[in-house]
Protein backbone atom coordinates (compact mmCIF):
# COMPACT_ATOMS: atom_id res chain seq x y z
CA UNK A 1 0.00 0.00 0.00
CA UNK A 2 1.39 3.39 -1.01
CA UNK A 3 1.72 6.09 1.67
CA UNK A 4 -0.46 8.79 0.18
CA UNK A 5 -3.44 7.89 -1.94
CA UNK A 6 -4.58 10.55 -4.38
CA UNK A 7 -8.23 10.26 -5.30
CA UNK A 8 -8.92 11.20 -8.94
CA UNK A 9 -12.54 10.01 -8.82
CA UNK A 10 -15.10 12.04 -10.79
CA UNK A 11 -17.68 12.10 -8.00
CA UNK A 12 -18.30 11.59 -5.21
CA UNK A 13 -14.85 13.08 -5.17
CA UNK A 14 -12.13 13.98 -2.75
CA UNK A 15 -12.82 16.64 -0.13
CA UNK A 16 -10.12 18.89 1.32
CA UNK A 17 -8.37 16.99 4.15
CA UNK A 18 -8.76 19.94 6.61
CA UNK A 19 -12.53 19.76 6.03
CA UNK A 20 -12.57 16.04 6.82
CA UNK A 21 -10.52 16.67 9.96
CA UNK A 22 -12.86 19.42 11.12
CA UNK A 23 -15.86 17.11 10.62
CA UNK A 24 -14.09 14.46 12.69
CA UNK A 25 -13.28 16.93 15.47
CA UNK A 26 -16.81 18.27 15.70
CA UNK A 27 -18.60 14.98 15.03
CA UNK A 28 -19.67 14.12 18.57
CA UNK A 29 -19.89 17.60 19.98
CA UNK A 30 -20.97 20.39 17.67
CA UNK A 31 -19.96 23.82 18.98
CA UNK A 32 -20.01 22.62 22.58
CA UNK A 33 -23.66 21.49 22.36
CA UNK A 34 -22.76 17.94 23.44
CA UNK A 35 -24.60 16.51 20.43
CA UNK A 36 -23.66 16.03 16.80
CA UNK A 37 -24.77 18.43 14.09
CA UNK A 38 -26.65 15.59 12.43
CA UNK A 39 -28.72 15.10 15.60
CA UNK A 40 -30.11 18.63 15.87
CA UNK A 41 -33.22 20.07 14.24
CA UNK A 42 -32.93 21.55 10.77
CA UNK A 43 -34.91 24.47 12.23
CA UNK A 44 -32.66 24.98 15.25
CA UNK A 45 -30.90 28.33 15.40
CA UNK A 46 -27.52 26.54 15.34
CA UNK A 47 -28.27 24.77 12.05
CA UNK A 48 -29.96 27.77 10.44
CA UNK A 49 -26.78 29.74 11.26
CA UNK A 50 -24.75 27.09 9.37
CA UNK A 51 -27.02 27.29 6.33
CA UNK A 52 -27.01 31.07 6.25
CA UNK A 53 -23.25 31.23 6.68
CA UNK A 54 -22.88 28.88 3.69
CA UNK A 55 -25.06 31.23 1.62
CA UNK A 56 -23.15 34.28 2.83
CA UNK A 57 -19.76 32.74 2.09
CA UNK A 58 -20.87 31.65 -1.39
CA UNK A 59 -21.96 35.23 -2.13
CA UNK A 60 -18.73 36.66 -0.74
CA UNK A 61 -16.49 34.27 -2.67
CA UNK A 62 -18.31 34.47 -6.01
CA UNK A 63 -19.42 38.12 -5.95
CA UNK A 64 -22.93 36.88 -6.69
CA UNK A 65 -25.19 39.84 -7.48
CA UNK A 66 -27.88 40.71 -4.89
CA UNK A 67 -30.76 39.73 -7.18
CA UNK A 68 -29.82 36.03 -7.14
CA UNK A 69 -31.13 33.54 -4.59
CA UNK A 70 -29.19 30.53 -3.29
CA UNK A 71 -31.16 27.32 -2.77
CA UNK A 72 -30.19 23.91 -1.39
CA UNK A 73 -32.32 21.25 -3.06
CA UNK A 74 -32.71 17.50 -3.06
CA UNK A 75 -31.90 14.76 -5.53
CA UNK A 76 -28.53 15.89 -6.85
CA UNK A 77 -28.16 17.44 -10.27
CA UNK A 78 -30.43 15.05 -12.11
CA UNK A 79 -33.45 15.95 -10.03
CA UNK A 80 -32.97 19.47 -11.37
CA UNK A 81 -33.25 18.10 -14.92
CA UNK A 82 -36.97 17.64 -14.04
CA UNK A 83 -37.27 20.77 -11.90
CA UNK A 84 -35.99 23.13 -14.62
CA UNK A 85 -38.86 22.73 -17.13
CA UNK A 86 -41.39 22.67 -14.29
CA UNK A 87 -40.08 25.96 -12.93
CA UNK A 88 -39.12 27.79 -16.11
CA UNK A 89 -40.86 26.36 -19.21
CA UNK A 90 -43.49 29.09 -18.86
CA UNK A 91 -40.88 31.84 -19.03
CA UNK A 92 -40.92 32.15 -22.84
CA UNK A 93 -43.87 32.85 -25.18
CA UNK A 94 -43.22 29.65 -27.19
CA UNK A 95 -43.05 27.55 -23.98
CA UNK A 96 -40.15 25.71 -25.56
CA UNK A 97 -36.97 24.79 -23.65
CA UNK A 98 -33.75 24.98 -25.67
CA UNK A 99 -30.80 22.67 -25.01
CA UNK A 100 -27.23 22.25 -26.21
CA UNK A 101 -26.20 18.61 -26.37
CA UNK A 102 -22.53 18.65 -25.41
CA UNK A 103 -22.34 15.32 -23.54
CA UNK A 104 -24.10 12.52 -21.74
CA UNK A 105 -25.54 14.68 -18.93
CA UNK A 106 -26.53 17.46 -21.34
CA UNK A 107 -28.48 14.87 -23.33
CA UNK A 108 -30.08 13.43 -20.21
CA UNK A 109 -31.16 16.92 -19.15
CA UNK A 110 -32.89 17.49 -22.51
CA UNK A 111 -34.51 14.06 -22.50
CA UNK A 112 -35.90 14.62 -19.01
CA UNK A 113 -37.26 18.05 -19.94
CA UNK A 114 -39.23 16.45 -22.80
CA UNK A 115 -41.42 14.70 -20.22
CA UNK A 116 -42.70 18.07 -19.03
CA UNK A 117 -42.33 20.46 -21.92
CA UNK A 118 -41.66 20.98 -25.57
CA UNK A 119 -37.88 21.01 -26.03
CA UNK A 120 -35.41 21.55 -28.83
CA UNK A 121 -31.74 20.66 -29.13
CA UNK A 122 -30.23 23.59 -31.00
CA UNK A 123 -26.64 22.27 -31.27
CA UNK A 124 -24.87 19.00 -30.61
CA UNK A 125 -21.43 17.42 -30.74
CA UNK A 126 -22.80 13.85 -30.42
CA UNK A 127 -21.60 12.90 -33.93
CA UNK A 128 -17.97 13.22 -32.75
CA UNK A 129 -18.54 11.48 -29.40
CA UNK A 130 -18.72 14.87 -27.68
CA UNK A 131 -15.08 15.73 -28.19
CA UNK A 132 -15.84 19.45 -28.57
CA UNK A 133 -18.20 22.22 -27.47
CA UNK A 134 -20.73 23.00 -30.20
CA UNK A 135 -20.85 26.55 -31.54
CA UNK A 136 -23.93 28.55 -30.58
CA UNK A 137 -24.41 31.91 -32.31
CA UNK A 138 -27.09 34.43 -31.21
CA UNK A 139 -29.23 33.77 -34.30
CA UNK A 140 -29.61 30.12 -33.22
CA UNK A 141 -31.40 31.12 -30.00
CA UNK A 142 -35.14 31.51 -30.64
CA UNK A 143 -36.08 34.61 -28.63
CA UNK A 144 -39.45 33.03 -27.84
CA UNK A 145 -37.68 30.16 -26.05
CA UNK A 146 -38.15 29.61 -22.31
CA UNK A 147 -34.44 29.19 -21.61
CA UNK A 148 -31.24 27.84 -23.12
CA UNK A 149 -29.60 25.05 -21.12
CA UNK A 150 -25.90 24.27 -21.34
CA UNK A 151 -23.59 21.96 -19.38
CA UNK A 152 -20.65 24.25 -18.67
CA UNK A 153 -18.18 21.42 -17.97
CA UNK A 154 -18.67 17.97 -19.44
CA UNK A 155 -17.40 15.59 -16.80
CA UNK A 156 -17.06 12.49 -18.95
CA UNK A 157 -15.34 13.89 -22.04
CA UNK A 158 -13.35 16.65 -20.33
CA UNK A 159 -14.64 19.62 -22.32
CA UNK A 160 -15.81 22.98 -21.05
CA UNK A 161 -17.32 26.19 -22.33
CA UNK A 162 -14.72 28.96 -22.28
CA UNK A 163 -17.05 31.64 -23.65
CA UNK A 164 -20.69 31.33 -22.80
CA UNK A 165 -23.28 31.85 -25.55
CA UNK A 166 -25.09 35.17 -26.01
CA UNK A 167 -28.79 34.43 -25.57
CA UNK A 168 -30.45 37.88 -25.78
CA UNK A 169 -33.56 37.88 -23.58
CA UNK A 170 -33.63 34.12 -23.18
CA UNK A 171 -32.35 33.09 -19.73
CA UNK A 172 -29.17 31.02 -19.87
CA UNK A 173 -29.19 28.03 -17.52
CA UNK A 174 -25.98 26.14 -16.77
CA UNK A 175 -25.34 22.79 -15.17
CA UNK A 176 -22.01 23.52 -13.43
CA UNK A 177 -21.92 20.29 -11.44
CA UNK A 178 -18.33 19.46 -12.24
CA UNK A 179 -16.86 22.95 -12.04
CA UNK A 180 -18.77 25.24 -9.68
CA UNK A 181 -16.27 27.35 -7.67
CA UNK A 182 -13.30 26.26 -9.79
CA UNK A 183 -13.05 29.43 -11.87
CA UNK A 184 -14.35 32.99 -11.87
CA UNK A 185 -17.82 33.23 -13.35
CA UNK A 186 -19.84 36.31 -14.22
CA UNK A 187 -23.15 35.12 -12.76
CA UNK A 188 -25.03 38.07 -14.21
CA UNK A 189 -24.86 36.31 -17.61
CA UNK A 190 -27.03 33.48 -16.23
CA UNK A 191 -30.65 33.07 -15.25
CA UNK A 192 -29.89 29.89 -13.30
CA UNK A 193 -26.73 28.02 -12.34
CA UNK A 194 -26.94 24.70 -10.56
CA UNK A 195 -24.63 21.93 -9.43
CA UNK A 196 -24.78 18.55 -7.73
CA UNK A 197 -22.61 18.89 -4.65
CA UNK A 198 -20.45 15.82 -4.97
CA UNK A 199 -17.48 17.32 -6.84
CA UNK A 200 -16.31 20.70 -5.61
CA UNK A 201 -18.83 21.23 -2.81
CA UNK A 202 -19.51 18.28 -0.55
CA UNK A 203 -21.35 14.95 -0.31
CA UNK A 204 -23.64 13.50 -2.96
CA UNK A 205 -27.43 13.60 -3.17
CA UNK A 206 -28.12 17.33 -3.06
CA UNK A 207 -27.64 20.31 -5.34
CA UNK A 208 -27.19 24.05 -5.10
CA UNK A 209 -29.34 26.23 -7.33
CA UNK A 210 -28.52 29.88 -7.94
CA UNK A 211 -31.53 31.59 -9.48
CA UNK A 212 -32.22 35.14 -10.63
CA UNK A 213 -35.14 36.48 -8.61
CA UNK A 214 -37.32 37.54 -11.52
CA UNK A 215 -37.41 33.94 -12.81
CA UNK A 216 -39.14 32.69 -9.68
CA UNK A 217 -42.93 32.45 -9.65
CA UNK A 218 -43.28 30.98 -13.16
CA UNK A 219 -43.63 27.30 -12.20
CA UNK A 220 -46.40 25.18 -13.65
CA UNK A 221 -49.28 24.44 -11.30
CA UNK A 222 -48.56 20.71 -10.96
CA UNK A 223 -44.96 21.28 -9.81
CA UNK A 224 -44.31 19.01 -6.82
CA UNK A 225 -43.66 21.09 -3.71
CA UNK A 226 -40.11 19.84 -3.25
CA UNK A 227 -39.22 20.67 -6.86
CA UNK A 228 -40.71 24.13 -6.64
CA UNK A 229 -37.88 26.65 -6.45
CA UNK A 230 -40.23 29.49 -5.47
CA UNK A 231 -41.43 27.49 -2.47
CA UNK A 232 -37.89 26.48 -1.63
CA UNK A 233 -36.81 30.12 -1.67
CA UNK A 234 -39.76 31.18 0.52
CA UNK A 235 -38.80 28.52 3.05
CA UNK A 236 -35.06 29.31 2.84
CA UNK A 237 -34.43 25.71 1.64
CA UNK A 238 -36.17 24.27 4.72
CA UNK A 239 -39.51 23.14 3.30
CA UNK A 240 -38.87 19.65 4.61
CA UNK A 241 -36.13 18.06 6.72
CA UNK A 242 -33.13 18.85 4.62
CA UNK A 243 -29.78 17.08 4.50
CA UNK A 244 -28.21 19.03 7.35
CA UNK A 245 -24.90 17.21 7.09
CA UNK A 246 -24.43 18.10 3.41
CA UNK A 247 -25.08 21.78 4.05
CA UNK A 248 -22.68 21.74 6.99
CA UNK A 249 -19.99 20.27 4.74
CA UNK A 250 -20.59 22.92 2.08
CA UNK A 251 -20.03 25.59 4.72
CA UNK A 252 -16.73 23.99 5.73
CA UNK A 253 -15.65 23.67 2.08
CA UNK A 254 -16.42 27.35 1.50
CA UNK A 255 -14.41 28.30 4.59
CA UNK A 256 -11.53 26.20 3.26
CA UNK A 257 -11.80 27.89 -0.13
CA UNK A 258 -11.62 31.29 1.49
CA UNK A 259 -8.48 30.23 3.36
CA UNK A 260 -6.95 29.16 0.05
CA UNK A 261 -7.28 32.74 -1.21
CA UNK A 262 -10.72 32.43 -2.80
CA UNK A 263 -11.69 31.73 -6.37
CA UNK A 264 -8.96 33.76 -8.08
CA UNK A 265 -6.29 31.75 -6.23
CA UNK A 266 -7.97 28.38 -6.70
CA UNK A 267 -8.45 29.07 -10.41
CA UNK A 268 -4.73 29.79 -10.77
CA UNK A 269 -3.92 26.54 -8.99
CA UNK A 270 -6.40 24.64 -11.13
CA UNK A 271 -4.92 26.12 -14.31
CA UNK A 272 -1.42 25.12 -13.22
CA UNK A 273 -2.46 21.53 -12.38
CA UNK A 274 -4.28 21.11 -15.68
CA UNK A 275 -1.41 22.62 -17.70
CA UNK A 276 1.04 20.14 -16.17
CA UNK A 277 -1.17 17.20 -17.00
CA UNK A 278 -1.98 18.30 -20.55
CA UNK A 279 1.72 18.89 -21.16
CA UNK A 280 2.41 15.27 -20.18
CA UNK A 281 -0.35 14.08 -22.52
CA UNK A 282 0.82 16.19 -25.45
CA UNK A 283 4.46 15.06 -25.20
CA UNK A 284 4.73 12.48 -27.97
CA UNK A 285 2.10 10.11 -29.38
CA UNK A 286 1.72 7.65 -26.53
CA UNK A 287 -1.03 9.51 -24.68
CA UNK A 288 -3.85 11.12 -26.67
CA UNK A 289 -6.25 13.68 -25.21
CA UNK A 290 -9.95 13.08 -25.90
CA UNK A 291 -11.13 16.70 -25.85
CA UNK A 292 -10.59 19.23 -28.60
CA UNK A 293 -7.62 21.32 -27.39
CA UNK A 294 -9.50 24.65 -27.41
CA UNK A 295 -12.31 23.19 -25.28
CA UNK A 296 -10.26 21.40 -22.65
CA UNK A 297 -11.59 21.23 -19.12
CA UNK A 298 -9.36 22.08 -16.17
CA UNK A 299 -11.42 19.78 -13.90
CA UNK A 300 -11.69 16.50 -15.83
CA UNK A 301 -8.79 15.42 -18.02
CA UNK A 302 -9.63 12.44 -20.24
CA UNK A 303 -7.09 10.62 -22.37
CA UNK A 304 -6.38 7.36 -24.16
CA UNK A 305 -3.36 5.08 -24.50
CA UNK A 306 -2.45 3.19 -27.70
CA UNK A 307 -4.55 0.12 -26.78
CA UNK A 308 -7.20 -1.02 -24.32
CA UNK A 309 -4.73 -3.59 -22.94
CA UNK A 310 -2.25 -0.85 -22.12
CA UNK A 311 -5.03 1.20 -20.54
CA UNK A 312 -6.01 -1.71 -18.30
CA UNK A 313 -2.42 -2.22 -17.24
CA UNK A 314 -1.93 1.54 -16.68
CA UNK A 315 -4.97 1.69 -14.41
CA UNK A 316 -3.98 -1.37 -12.45
CA UNK A 317 -0.44 -0.15 -11.85
CA UNK A 318 -1.59 3.39 -11.10
CA UNK A 319 -3.83 2.14 -8.33
CA UNK A 320 -0.99 0.11 -6.83
CA UNK A 321 0.99 3.36 -6.77
CA UNK A 322 -1.60 5.31 -4.81
CA UNK A 323 -3.32 6.88 -7.83
CA UNK A 324 -6.95 5.97 -7.24
CA UNK A 325 -10.05 6.00 -9.50
CA UNK A 326 -8.47 7.00 -12.81
CA UNK A 327 -10.67 4.78 -14.99
CA UNK A 328 -12.46 6.74 -17.71
CA UNK A 329 -16.25 6.69 -17.93
CA UNK A 330 -17.59 3.80 -20.02
CA UNK A 331 -18.87 6.25 -22.69
CA UNK A 332 -15.40 7.67 -23.31
CA UNK A 333 -13.09 4.83 -22.26
CA UNK A 334 -9.44 5.26 -21.35
CA UNK A 335 -8.28 7.29 -18.40
CA UNK A 336 -9.89 10.27 -16.68
CA UNK A 337 -8.17 12.31 -14.01
CA UNK A 338 -10.62 14.49 -12.12
CA UNK A 339 -8.58 17.27 -10.55
CA UNK A 340 -11.16 19.25 -8.61
CA UNK A 341 -10.32 22.11 -6.23
CA UNK A 342 -9.00 19.93 -3.37
CA UNK A 343 -6.52 17.95 -5.51
CA UNK A 344 -3.06 19.25 -4.58
CA UNK A 345 -0.39 19.93 -7.19
CA UNK A 346 1.59 17.07 -5.63
CA UNK A 347 -1.13 14.63 -6.75
CA UNK A 348 -0.86 15.78 -10.35
CA UNK A 349 2.95 15.70 -10.17
CA UNK A 350 2.79 12.13 -8.94
CA UNK A 351 0.44 11.19 -11.79
CA UNK A 352 2.65 12.88 -14.39
CA UNK A 353 5.75 11.07 -13.07
CA UNK A 354 3.87 7.80 -13.17
CA UNK A 355 2.77 8.45 -16.76
CA UNK A 356 6.38 9.04 -17.79
CA UNK A 357 7.62 5.89 -16.03
CA UNK A 358 4.83 3.79 -17.49
CA UNK A 359 5.60 4.99 -21.02
CA UNK A 360 9.31 4.31 -20.67
CA UNK A 361 8.94 0.88 -19.08
CA UNK A 362 6.48 -0.88 -21.37
Ligand SMILES: Cc1ncc(COP(=O)(O)O)c(C=O)c1O
Pocket residue numbers: 010011075076077078079105151153154155156175176177178196197198205206
Ligand atom coordinates in the same frame (compact mmCIF):
# COMPACT_ATOMS: atom_id res chain seq x y z
C1 LIG B 1 -22.25 17.65 -15.43
C2 LIG B 1 -23.08 16.71 -14.62
N1 LIG B 1 -24.40 16.88 -14.54
C3 LIG B 1 -25.19 16.05 -13.82
C4 LIG B 1 -24.66 14.99 -13.15
C5 LIG B 1 -25.55 14.08 -12.36
O1 LIG B 1 -25.43 14.41 -11.02
P1 LIG B 1 -26.24 13.63 -9.89
O2 LIG B 1 -25.70 12.25 -9.87
O3 LIG B 1 -26.00 14.45 -8.67
O4 LIG B 1 -27.69 13.65 -10.27
C6 LIG B 1 -23.28 14.74 -13.18
C7 LIG B 1 -22.70 13.61 -12.46
O5 LIG B 1 -21.55 13.33 -12.52
C8 LIG B 1 -22.49 15.64 -13.95
O6 LIG B 1 -21.17 15.44 -14.03
